[in-house]
Amino acid sequence: MQPTKQDIISKLRQDMIRWEGFRPPQPGTNNDLGLGPVAAAFPDGVFPTGAIHEFISNSPEATAACGGFIAGLVQKLLSDGGACLWISYTRRIYPPALKLFGVDPDRVIFVDVPMQKDVLWVTEEALKCEGVATVICETKDLSFTESQRLQLAVEKSHVTGFILRKDVKKANTTACVTRWQIRPMRSQLRTGMPGVGHPRWQVELLKVRNGRPGSWIVEWKKQSFQTIVTPQIKEQTRQYA
């Protein structure tokens, strides 16, 4: 039977995704990062590991939210072994907090680069190393060329990189696969209860290659991401809770 036009097109689409640097998930590895409905935005519905992800934050509060979200993702990436490097120029990340997001702080190596210009050099070296599972880089500026270099490095080594850009005035074009913006949101508790609830974020996927950008409300609860889809469903959970 001749392949239909539809089949050919979908085959070509798959090829194009591969040529652009995406690799099909290796058998035996766990590629479900527990993002739930958010994962539908990605090509093939799988979070692209072995790529560079860009996070944008404008305030220390947003940086903390990004840190939490990234830590939640890193938790799953580290489950197959490998090291995690956290590279930054002025580090404020508090290691014990990572444990609350399921990452053992003693499995993370913090590289505190004394000079801003060395941050990307260290990041590229780390991304080239196959023994590393994931690299988180806190930086300020990232030009298109620099992002291209990082992307090329991970295409060979299949390391997942997170670039956390702080104090971004103007978001320029980069070769990163996705661009995220995480903002903290008011947490919700059972009605009438005082205090602060589980961390809750407005997760905006501003850009994703071959995917559909979107915006979600995500909560970190019971060591996993919980997407709060619509207010209606939220009401229902409230009844059961």
Add this chain to the structure above:
Amino acid sequence: MPKRFASIWFRHLLTDQKAIRQPGLKGKAYVFAEPDHGRMLITALTEEARKYGVTEGMTVADARVIAPDLQVFDGKPGRNVKLLTGLAEWCLRYTPLVQLDPPDGLLLDVTGCTHLKGGEKAFLQEIVSRLKTIGYDVRPAIADTIGTAWGVARCASSGLIVAESEHRNALMPLPPSALRLSLNQLLKLRNLGLHQVSTFIYMPNSVLRRRFGKDMVLRLQQALGQEPEYLFPLKEPVPYNERLECLEAIKTRPAIEIALNNLLEKLCKRLHGEGLGLRLAMFTWYRVDGKNGNITVGTNHSSNRVQHLFKLFFNKLDTVAPGLAGIELFTLDALKTEPVSDKQSEIWSAKGGIDHEEVAELLDRVAGRIGAANIHHYLPGEHYWPERTPKLNTDIKKTPESEWRTDKPRPMQLLDTPEPIEAMALTPDYPPKLFIWKGEQHVIVGADGPERIEREWWLEPGEHRDYYIAEDEAGQRYWLFRSGHYNAENNQHWYLHGFFA
């Protein structure tokens, strides 16, 4: 193998060095003088000055009378030791064991080294000719004992190489000054008419000791090899080292890289055979013009992989300066070695942990660029005080002894020093209603706390902290604390310490 020692005597150490720096002085009569009891005494002089009858210890005024065109320079005490140290380092190319022999000599343990230059004669000839090209007038000698070599170098008219177990005969015709004796003892010997070693060498030791002291007998016995004498080498010999001598002086970067690779291959092969790896290595180069330098690299894990170690050195190779003259000798020393860890246990995990070999190599490269002190790894510290909860760990292989605590919420971002804020609380010990940080007002809509954390008084004095988790209208979550108790009269000391995710 019987020991062989060489003694090098620099006949005009200080004046030769002056002529090297000022070539115009060559062949002129000049002296160095140092002040002593209000007079200028001559400490070093050239052969030309000696011809006029000038000697060491003469005052400059007297010398000027004998030699009208004598040039006088100010001598610096301790200068000769400095020069000798430099020359001793230069001599490391001939043997690893070199000792300074102030005021004007060097002692070398050349056991098993001379054949590398084609025998003892060729060995000495090379030393003489090389030092002569630099500008030093030297007399070396080789003998079985340090004492004999010293004496022969300074006093013998010929026969600078004393054959094995011939040292007694070599000493016979020499004057007593060949025995490293003090001026007093020499004067006594002269007064007694003992002008040659042979005249008193057969005297019983007890007689010599009574007349000239213990010291003289010791020196005589050392020269004869009856008492042991050891060198105190300038540098401790490193058990694992490799050297590469270049036939022609090396100037180009690729050649230096080849030399380094060559040395690393030799050293790593040797270390691999013994199950060892490098932790600290030093690559040293010696230039033809006598200058040298080195690069040191350290590793996190003991490693004997050539490619990895080469990369570590490669980042620093820019500091190798061949100059115009070029490099003639490279050495590679393993300053610290450790057994290499077996890789068997890691074969099953796909990627391994943070002590994975590839990660360790990556960290070495990073440390080479930004410094090892900037790479941090934390273990749970058994402290409640937030600043001390993560305990800095130096050995990356160590695993935590206790669990990380998860029972209390901790902020994602922690400020190094808490920033003071203005906060307003309605009731004592209640979370604040609003606070101002950096001129911005945050109205708090939800808060948890207080969580009191006491200051660890055995470590530092100070107030306790009452921590609150506060959420403002925009949903931003902060970690605030009040330092000390609530006090109605005093101003409250509120601080912002962190941001929650």
